[in-house]
Amino acid sequence: SKDQSNNYTFVACEESAKNLFNISLNLFQNVTKLSLKKIKITLEDHDKEILGCFINLTELYLNENNITVLNNNSFYNLKNLITLDISNNCISTVHKAAFSGLKQLSVLNLSYNMIAQLDSDTFTSLESLRVLNLQYNFLKHFHIKSPFKLTKIALAGNPWICSCDLLDLQLRLTASNVTLENESNTTCTFPNREKISIKMAAIQPADCITENTPLENPVTSTPAVNLRNLPLVGKSWTFLAGVLGFVLGTTLLILTAVKCPAWYHYLISYRHRRLEENDSEMFEQEFSADMSPSPSTSGTSSEEPIVIFEKVHACRDEEDGFIEDKYIDIYVNEER
Template sequence: MKITCIMILFWFLSMLLLSDKSQTSKTGIIYNFTEKNYSLIPADINEDVQVLDLSYNQITLNVTDIRALQMYFLLTELYLIQNNVIILLNDSFGNLSNLQILNICRNSIYIIQRDAFVGLSKLKQLYLCQNKILQLNADIFVPLKNLKLLNLQGNLISYLEVPLLFHLESIILYGNPWNCSCSLFNLQNWLNTSNVILENESITTCSFPDMLKCYSIKTVPYEAECHSKFPSPITEDLYIHFQSISNWTFNNSLNNLTINSEHESLGKSWAFLIGVVVTVLMTSLLIFIAIKCPILYNLLLSYNHHRLEEHEAETYEDGFTGNPSSLSHIPYTNSEDTTVVFEQLHSFVVDDDGFIEDKYIDTHELCEEN
């Protein structure tokens, strides 16, 4: 009997120990470093940490932070709320294969590179709320094969491709400036035909155009022509352009000093080139004016005469016909000179024989009279 009681007591104690171990394994090791003014993720934390809260710090999630995160491969929850994260680089969480909750809300994220979430095959909840995201490529969600909750609330998203998330259960999209044109039709169709729940549907409304502002993106009416169209290729081109700008910005952040110096020299060279071009053009213009102006002035002088007015013509004629004695005062009484002058003076006078030509006189009758 005593042996039986001892066995029962031993079994009970072992069960208690096992339950404590399971409880600790479920809870895991928790580190709370909120409001510590950290600029980097600490690298001296216990590698068995499972819940790491680094909210309300100055962390940027740069290359050094990513290297530190690689050591905590047992992490199941990571909180980076209200830090200084701007870019999510490729493989930012590559070694966190056990991560289930990732919260990066209230940062300034506007670039998410295509392979930022690679390795997060067990992630179930992703919070990207209240950032500055303009656009998202659907390919970035491909590694998230078990994602159930996606929170994109409070960003700058106006268009969203249908995310390739087959296990997604709920999505939060309110607080974005949605453009409810034909390009958003596929997203609406996916929300209505899949099992995904649109959280806060009543306040997830259109911002453009004005006539559709009162509609939810899930219920906005589309014209018949939109039902046969895919998202506008212009939007895709803009996204590609945005991605190229994003890549350039990322490279700029990594090589800040070099690129700044290059930009300064480039700016100075452009200013110098513009100055040279303007100087050459102005010099050419001055030379052209200097050469052409005398010619133009002489041309104007050569045409500086006008027809005589009627009273001027009479005065000019009277000066020669009314006072013939004036010819006697002309010096050099050479006969040849006098003849030339006479011919010049009377070159404008029409010969008059005293008869008036009448076009109505019949020449035949005139001949008979003669």
């Protein structure tokens, strides 16, 4: 179908066309609006080559087709495109540079697909983007890197998780003037809890490590980042104070040991020395006198071995600390 003018500004090839090869490229060089619905487009290389011929397109509708992947530069030649609708497909993968070159794009519809993850740079090249529709996908979190100038965003129908991964998006939504479409159905879920509005979820910035930049004013994120870092600073001071106390205590203990060596002299006040050869008989006599039996036991044989103990209080620096008992050597020789 076409409009009433002869310029063929709007063309719809829906359902009747089997694929893009059935479209006469020469006929539609001046087309600015093109609708290609239910014609089994996959947006592989051959489809991209044909679509690239419509260089004057400002609106492109590819909804309800068989697109599963948006590869890099999928719309590389459509530099005038303002509206792009790729809803109701089976898209599960969106490459980082899928929308590269679409600097005029203002409306992007990716709803009713199977997208579970989006790179934070996916929409960086879309400088003019104002309306973004991501409803009814499989998104659990969404990080926005660039400061968008969005006026409307649709996020309902995704299984959002109320965690730190969602804090970046939450802060952007609350700190900007963007309109959250279908807000009542845009909810996230805490573990073992009921669903709650994505903007009302109590996610504590102090517990999360992420960069928070609002949609329109990146400067407003500075206080949130600083507040989040304050607890970490307090903990570091506590740790530093503990280390300093340990070092001071150890130093004080060492100085006390050096300045007060009395305990050291007390420990070494008792030492052994080597028995002198001429001392054997003297200690033997003294020990015999002290250990002499009562009169009733005076007849004890003199051949019994005599044990000598010595308590030495003096400390000789030249001694090596070993005890050489000459009595033991003499006794062994007699036995032999």
